[in-house]
Amino acid sequence: MDIRKKNLPLILLCAVFLFACAYIVTPEPDVTPTSTATQGWTAIVTNVAPAAGGLRIELAIRNDTGSWSAMQSTPDQPAVLTTAGGKTVDCVTVFVGTGGHRLAPGFQMRGYTTGTKADPQTQLLYVECEGASASPGAKLAIGYSYVTGAYNFYVPSHPTTAKFDLDLDAVVANLQYPLAETVAGLVEKPGLDIEAINKCVLKLTDAKRTDTGLEFTWETTNPGEYPTYVHIGTPPVIGSDGIIYGIYESPHLADAPITPSGGKTDWTTDVSVPKDVTGLYILVSVETKQQRMFFSHAIDITDK
Numbered sequence: 001m002d003i004r005k006k007n008l009p010l011i012l013l014c015a016v017f018l019f020a021c022a023y024i025v026t027p028e029p030d031v032t033p034t035s036t037a038t039q040g041w042t043a044i045v046t047n048v049a050p051a052a053g054g055l056r057i058e059l060a061i062r063n064d065t066g067s068w069s070a071m072q073s074t075p076d077q078p079a080v081l082t083t084a085g086g087k088t089v090d091c092v093t094v095f096v097g098t099g100g101h102r103l104a105p106g107f108q109m110r111g112y113t114t115g116t117k118a119d120p121q122t123q124l125l126y127v128e129c130e131g132a133s134a135s136p137g138a139k140l141a142i143g144y145s146y147v148t149g150a151y152n153f154y155v156p157s158h159p160t161t162a163k164f165d166l167d168l169d170a171v172v173a174n175l176q177y178p179l180a181e182t183v184a185g186l187v188e189k190p191g192l193d194i195e196a197i198n199k200c201v202l203k204l205t206d207a208k209r210t211d212t213g214l215e216f217t218w219e220t221t222n223p224g225e226y227p228t229y230v231h232i233g234t235p236p237v238i239g240s241d242g243i244i245y246g247i248y249e250s251p252h253l254a255d256a257p258i259t260p261s262g263g264k265t266d267w268t269t270d271v272s273v274p275k276d277v278t279g280l281y282i283l284v285s286v287e288t289k290q291q292r293m294f295f296s297h298a299i300d301i302t303d304k
Contacts, residue, residue, distance in 0.1 A: 039064045043164040055132040062108035068296040071146035072097035084137030091129035100248030104298045106181035110242035138168040153292035177242030198228045213273035219266045222259040231256045231287040240279030246271045251285040
């Protein structure tokens with residue numbers, strides 16, 4: 001038998017397999033340069049006071065990674081209070097983190113929004129140690145992890161683990177929020193063009209106060225040949241009180257309008273913010289380069 005005829009079924013099978021694979025689209029790798037900073041996050045003790053049955057340590061956290069970053073205390077791991085005499089107390093009530101949000105480098109915060117959109121609640125950052133009391137020379141250790149850079153829905157970030165070692169005698173009560181250190185080129189002005197997916201351009205065209213908070217108007221321009229969705233989620237804000245307002249959800253979950261080929265579209269998002277909170281910045285995650293990859297931007301609306 002002709003060897004070519006003998007191998008024909010195998011050749012046809014391979015051809016079918018290769019043809020089918022042509023339709024499998026995998027995400028492009030993230031080749032964005034990553035930060036070489038190794039300092040991680042910094043925690044600052046802002047108050048130490050008696051609490052019901054124990055001691056409450058209030059905290060602020062600062063992003064010193066050199067990149068956009070989200071952090072959280074290690075789940076189900078207590079903080080450890082150590083007295084000057086060497087006695088240790090496990091502190092099981094630990095609220096330390098960004099609430100899922102990525103915070104800009106050089107920014108610091110002291111709380112975030114939790115609860116539901118219909119009933120938002122403010123979660124301050126603190127640790128409570130049952131049965132403990134304040135004493136000179138006490139230390140507090142908190143395990144945590146953090147991720148940096150763009151958020152890629154398809155490729156989960158690998159967290160870095162670290163630990164805060166805090167001196168409870170070093171209380172700083174007069175912190176300024178949210179900008180602790182200026183990073184050149186980080187903060188953007190309203191109306192500035194922001195690169196988005198498929199060469200679309202996103203811009204914030206309006207920001208105004210409402211009875212319950214703030215309403216933002218966004219515009220996308222699509223120079224391409226095909227209609228495009230640009231996801232940005234529901235952007236939160238952070239202001240002079242150091243609290244991130246807006247419940248975290250992955251930015252790909254919120255609906256995004258379609259931007260027609262060669263056209264523009266606009267839409268609004270809103271966030272609940274107390275009327276007396278000023279000095280605000282929008283923390284917006286923009287779908288960029290490929291589907292479900294989000295790069296973060298800080299937009300200055302401190303005049304609102």
